[in-house]
Amino acid sequence: MTERFIKRHNCRCHPSLTPIIVRLYVIKMFQRRGLRYMPLIIVAITMYLAFHVQQDIRFMMNKRDLRNDNSSLLSVRTTTELMPFLNNTALEEIFIPNISFPLDIDLENAVKDKIENGIKIPHRPINVIRRRYIYRPPACQFSNTTEDIPLLILVKSSIRNVFLRDAIRETWGKDLGESIKIFFLLGTSTSMRDTIVMESDAYNDIIMGNFVDAYSNNTLKSIMGFNWAVNECSTADMILFIDDDHLPNMHNILSYLHSFDSEQLDDMYCGYRLNKGQVYRGRNRWGILRFTYPYQYWPPYLRGGAYLISQKIAKKFSIAFPYVKLIHVDDSYLGIVSLKLNILPQHDVRFMMDKQEIGTQKRFFVFNDYKKPKEFKKDWKIVTNQI
Secondary structure (H helix, E strand, O other): OHHHHHHHHOOOOOOOOHHHHHHHHHHHHHHHHHHHHHHHHHHHHHHHHHHHHHHHHHHHHHHHHHHHOOOEOOOOOOOOOOOOOOOOOOHHHOOOOOOOOOOOOOHHHHHHHHHHHOOOOOOOOOOOOOOOEEEOOOOOOOOOOOOOOOEEEEEEOOOOOHHHHHHHHHOOOOOOOOOEEEEEEEEEOHHHHHHHHHHHHHHOOEEEEEEEOOHHHHHHHHHHHHHHHHHHOOOOOEEEEEEOOOEEOHHHHHHHHOOOOHHHHHOOEEEEEEOOOEOOOOOOOOOOOOOOOOOOEOOOEEEEEEEEEEHHHHHHHHHHHHHOOOOOOHHHHHHHHHHHOOOOOEEEHHHOOEHHHOOOOOOOOEEEOOOOHHHHHHHHHHHHHHO
């Protein structure tokens, strides 16, 4: 390059100075060309900073809410109001919208008649939900015991998160005992077919539905989990739904369950509740068109990352799903179904905590936002040392 520069510019300088002159020339050349792309660079930097500032603000707001909200459902009470379940969250904070959403029927009593009296629901289903599995393990059975609570764990997992699933099997999903069973909920992907075949054969813990594994099908994945639990694992008293990027403290969760009597467990549908979630209209994966759901706010719903539900309540949901119009945002959709069933989700702040707080927040049930198996395994050691 030095020789080309000397010939091109007929440089007559001392040989020892030539490399310095060439470097200065190259720097100046890049500076001139860089000015052309400066507006694009500025826009990219601005968008990057705006995104991270928004994330930081959201994180700080969540921490504030977690510090201020110490409510936890310790008992279930019946009222003459709209909803039968109350916790010690102030009533005025709970927003229960008056909505008309298809099917606009008395679904609560229809489901009750079907369960208690075997009466067929006198309405044509609005959703055709086919229970077709590409892979599924054998029906699970729990031995009858008065000491342990049979718990079924269903992990909603992206089909591509093979290494996260392996990390779960090696950490909190390992050696759970005879009273706990864990399975992974997946959709399909042609590019991952061979990998899932080997994974399913090796572990026999994959429940795969006949739908594409995509965020837009998360509701189908949740419905599949409910239906499988009710029909193939009916001896489980409780069900824990959890995302594959969440790390649970199973010791705390089991202690929590053992603090209730059997009647309270039967009526449990508990997680981190959003009382007045606003509907997104933007062009993102949470966006909902107005003709799909015309209202500004969702009914109270549980954040989908982790929640507990009894077999009794899960059966009501499973029967109701064909009669409630599908929405692709699964946690919001479950809120609509629970509203139609006259069930208010129960709130406990311990179902959500940022992973950065895992060393200090020892009483929480779930820590979220794990993307790499290494950090998953590292923080699992922190959890086990806290027991």
